[in-house]
Amino acid sequence: MSRDEGGGRPxxxxxxxxxxxxxxxxxxxxxxxxxxxxxxRCYLRDRGTDSPAWPFPDFLRGSEVQxxxxxxxxxxxxxxxxxxxxxxxxxxxxxxxxxxxxxxxAAEVDAGRVTNRILDxxxxxxxxxxxx
Numbered sequence: 538m539s540r541d542e543g544g545g546r547p548x549x550x551x552x553x554x555x556x557x558x559x560x561x562x563x564x565x566x567x568x569x570x571x572x573x574x575x576x577x578r579c580y581l582r583d584r585g586t587d588s589p590a591w592p593f594p595d596f597l598r599g600s601e602v603q604x605x606x607x608x609x610x611x612x613x614x615x616x617x618x619x620x621x622x623x624x625x626x627x628x629x630x631x632x633x634x635x636x637x638x639x640x641x642x643a644a645e646v647d648a649g650r651v652t653n654r655i656l657d658x659x660x661x662x663x664x665x666x667x668x669x
C-alpha cells in the first residue's frame with residue numbers, strides 16, 4: 538500500500554525511550570517516523586501468522602505506554618485506519634500497539650527476517666515480470 542492510496546495524514550504516537558531506541562538502532566533518531574511506519578506495515582502484514590510474538594502480550598494489557606516521546610509521522614489513511622481497528626480488536630490503545638509493533642519490527646530486523654521478506658518480494662516481482 539503506498540501513501541497515495543487513500544491519502545495521508547499526520548498522526549502522533551507516544552512511545553517509550555526504549556521503543557525509540559529499538560526503532561532507531563544505530564541510525565539517527567530522525568529515522569524513527571519512517572521506521573515506525575515500516576513497523577506498522579510489518580506488524581499488520583504478519584497478522585494471521587503463527588508467531589507467538591505477534592499479538593499484544595496479555596500481561597501488558599491495562600498498562601500504559603511510558604510516554605517518553607511523541608513521534609509525529611504522515612501515514613496513509615487506510616493504513617492508519619487498519620492499525621486503529623487492529624488495536625481495538627486486541628483491546629489496546631493505538632499507542633500500546635504502536636509500541637508493541639516497534640519492538641516486533643526491531644526483533645524481525647535483528648533476526649534478519651525483514652531482509653529475507655524484502656528479497657522474497659523482489660524475487661516474486663521479478664518472476665511476475667518474467668525476469669531471472
